[in-house]
Amino acid sequence: MENSKKGGITVLKKKQKQRKLKQSITWVGVPLVAVLGWFYPWLGFLLLGCMAGSVGVAVFRGRAWCDWMCPRGAFFDLFIRPLSREKTIPFFFRSRLVRVVMLVLIFTMIGVQWYLAEGNVAAMGLALVRILTVTTLVGIILGLIIHPRIWCHICPMGTLGHWFAQGKEPLSISRVCTQCEACTRICPMQLKPYEYRLDGTMMDNDCIKCGLCVTACPRRALSFSSGHGEKAAHLAG
Secondary structure, three states: OHHHHHHHHHHHHHHHHHHHHHHHHHOOHHHHHHOHHHOOHHHHHHHHHHHHHHHHHHHHHHHHHHOOOOHHHHHHHHHHHHHOOOOOOOHHHHOHHHHHHHHHHHHHHHHHHHHHHOOOHHHHHHHHHHHHHHHHHHHHHHHHHOOOOOHHHOOHHHHHHHHHOOOOOOEEEOOOOOOOOHHHHHOOOOOOHHHHOOOOEOOOOOOOOOOHHHHHOOOOOEEEOOOOOHHHHHHHO
């Protein structure tokens, strides 16, 4: 039993290290646009690529983009998490009303700035740079005070991903789950897979498919329908 526990911890650390390695590649997109974008406005259009990627991935794998492919999510995990108070995320930030308001607000701001730009490509790119800079600063402040991934719950693209995520690569929970809450303690989004034990499938569309909960579960009760994360769990067993 002791060897199995140590093996599980080792595999979990390995998975976390692999995830950080991927994030160390993508996070640079944040300063690239939010800093250099003020001098080279065309960099702002990279934001459109992230938007397309987020929605495109969501159609097939839910919010998997938000795990390590999203530069801002990676930035929050790598640099804000070590300094964050990591408090419980208030339900307010996960409410449908707040998500819709943020979605409409951000896209309205982009639309108005593009309209005022009158076809000036540089001005349009700069508008996207402003949006990314301001929202990232808000995310950093909220991340330090409450939780590093709190912005991900109200991010407009995250909201679209949340809506498209229904039924995409769901997390399965078997009856061997003892509701020890190890999954929640490791989850970057503070989700609670154990609460869906009787349902057999987690219905929370904010799952970013990182697979950390699968690896951390001492009972090997969690798995993704595609097999994502199961290899690590098997090695630890």
